[in-house]
Amino acid sequence: MLRKALTASLVTVLTLGAASACSSNSGSSSGSSGSGGTPTVKLMVGGIDKQIYLPYQLAQNLGFYKKYGVDVVLSTETDGGTGAEDAMASGQVDMAGAWYNHTIDFQTKGKAVEDVVQLSGAPGEREMCATKSGVHSAADFKGKTLGVTDLGSGTDTLTQFLAAKKNVRTSQFTRIGVGAGATAVAALQNGKAACVMTTQPTVTAMEKKGVGYSAVDVATVKGAQAATGGAWPAAGVIARTDWVNSHKDAVQRVVNALVATMHWINTHSAADIADKLPQSFVQNQLVTKADYIAALTQDKGQFLPDGIMPAGGPKNVLATEELVGHATSSVNLGTTFTNDFAVKANKTEGFTTTTTPAGSNG
Numbered sequence: 001m002l003r004k005a006l007t008a009s010l011v012t013v014l015t016l017g018a019a020s021a022c023s024s025n026s027g028s029s030s031g032s033s034g035s036g037g038t039p040t041v042k043l044m045v046g047g048i049d050k051q052i053y054l055p056y057q058l059a060q061n062l063g064f065y066k067k068y069g070v071d072v073v074l075s076t077e078t079d080g081g082t083g084a085e086d087a088m089a090s091g092q093v094d095m096a097g098a099w100y101n102h103t104i105d106f107q108t109k110g111k112a113v114e115d116v117v118q119l120s121g122a123p124g125e126r127e128m129c130a131t132k133s134g135v136h137s138a139a140d141f142k143g144k145t146l147g148v149t150d151l152g153s154g155t156d157t158l159t160q161f162l163a164a165k166k167n168v169r170t171s172q173f174t175r176i177g178v179g180a181g182a183t184a185v186a187a188l189q190n191g192k193a194a195c196v197m198t199t200q201p202t203v204t205a206m207e208k209k210g211v212g213y214s215a216v217d218v219a220t221v222k223g224a225q226a227a228t229g230g231a232w233p234a235a236g237v238i239a240r241t242d243w244v245n246s247h248k249d250a251v252q253r254v255v256n257a258l259v260a261t262m263h264w265i266n267t268h269s270a271a272d273i274a275d276k277l278p279q280s281f282v283q284n285q286l287v288t289k290a291d292y293i294a295a296l297t298q299d300k301g302q303f304l305p306d307g308i309m310p311a312g313g314p315k316n317v318l319a320t321e322e323l324v325g326h327a328t329s330s331v332n333l334g335t336t337f338t339n340d341f342a343v344k345a346n347k348t349e350g351f352t353t354t355t356t357p358a359g360s361n362g
Contacts, residue, residue: 039250040071043237044084045097047180048076049281051200051296052124052235054273055303056097059261061276068260070253083150088239089113094247095239095254099123099154100309101317103238103336108327112241115233115337117255117345118309119262121355122224122302123158123234127216128206129195130188135215139166147178147187147196154234155197160324162216162227170324181205181286188212200295205286220301228320233313234302241335252341259307259345266305270296307342308355314362334360 045056056074059065065072075093077084088096089111096102106113129135135144141163148156160170178187184202187193189211196212199219206212217223224232237258244251265273270293274282282292304310314333321327339357346353 038069038071039247039253040073041095041247041250041254042073042075042093043095043097043254044075044077044087044093046077046084046099048074048097049278050124050180051292051299052120052302053097054277054281055119055235055258055261055265057278057281058265058273058276059257061278062261062264064257064260064264065254068253068256070250070257072254072257083153085113085238091240094243094250095237097235098238100233100236100238100314100337101154101157101321104318104321104327104331104333107331107336112335113238114241114244114335115236115238115309116244116251117258117307117342118233118236118304118313118337119258119307120235120302121221121231121233121304121310121313123154123218123232124199124299124302125155125158125197125218126199126203126214127159127162127195127197127218128184128188128203128212129215130191130193130212131210133194133215135195137166138162138168138216140215141166141168141195142172144194145174145176145192147184147193147198148175149180149197150177151175153177157320157324157326158218159197161320162218164323165228185209185211185286200299201282201287201292204291204295208287208291219299222301228316230316231310231313232316232320233309236309236337252344255307255341256345256348259342259351260349262303262305262307263351265300265303270294270300304355306346306351306353306355308346308353309337309339309342309358311356311358312362314358318362333362 045053047053048057084096085098085102087093100115103113103115146159148159178184178196180198180202184196184198185205187196218227274293283289
């Protein structure tokens with residue numbers, strides 16, 4: 001999964017927020033279904049300032065969590081800290097803003113975790129390669145050092161998958177963790193890695209500095225389909241199945257807010273979205289606000305308009321995990337996600353759904 005914040009100030013603010021959040025008990029009684037109070041839900045995001053993860057903060061800034069009657073305490077992963085999905089699995093937080101593929105990973109380890117609302121139909125990533133790398137597709141990975149967010153992360157899995165699709169074995173290249181933002185830019189600039197898989201706005205920063213170009217596009221649904229063979233659902237909200245089952249009212253409220261946010265994204269421009277995000281997200285040492293808006297305009301197509309898990313998406317992600325040796329076909333995809341909450345959210349609010357939903361078998 002993607003990790004690392006882009007700015008020190010953002011990390012400081014969000015770490016303080018996370019510390020405050022951790023002072024209360026996970027899954028407070030007010031979050032229980034039918035409690036009658038306003039549920040409090042702790043949600044950690046795998047890099048809250050990244051464009052692929054913008055819906056979580058946007059929902060807060062639009063007032064949608066409040067509108068739908070839930071108090072969502074947001075926090076983010078930090079360098080060297082616990083990953084959002086691991087924090088969720090261990091009970092440090094209730095939900096994680098993370099990639100869908102983690103639900104498959106957890107199942108292979110005997111842990112029941114499910115995706116309750118799907119925000120993207122593509123990873124939102126690009127394989128950014130140094131100008132003199134000579135890499136133009138994953139077929140050129142052989143003999144190269146490739147940067148991923150962290151070893152074992154979603155970008156790591158995806159990098160190995162793209163290579164395998166071009167018959168390049170993992171043993172034929174080297175993978176290193178380079179984080180995101182400034183550290184990822186430096187990895188290309190200093191020759192530490194030939195290519196880095198990263199997301200916006202880091203992509204734009206690399207292009208602007210002239211240190212890298214996009215060799216493989218898995219940022220948009222169209223790009224993901226071309227590179228992986230189908231929809232590749234990434235960013236969503238995942239939670240422990242036992243917690244979901246005991247906090248259905250709280251889950252529904254969170255999903256209601258995020259589904260409303262996805263419809264808002266679908267009907268507004270990149271500039272409108274940027275105006276509703278914290279300034280530190282859209283304007284920092286890496287990018288200007290104009291850069292951020294241009295990048296979001298380019299890759300906005302990754303976001304699903306209705307929170308529905310797309311048909312074929314889970315099967316495609318499982319195929320990725322199988323090819324790199326992280327899972328087998330014995331995985332029960334039907335327990336890794338549910339569309340029930342998103343379907344109800346769309347129906348309750350009268351939203352039109354356009355995504356063809358995945359069935360119980362993915």
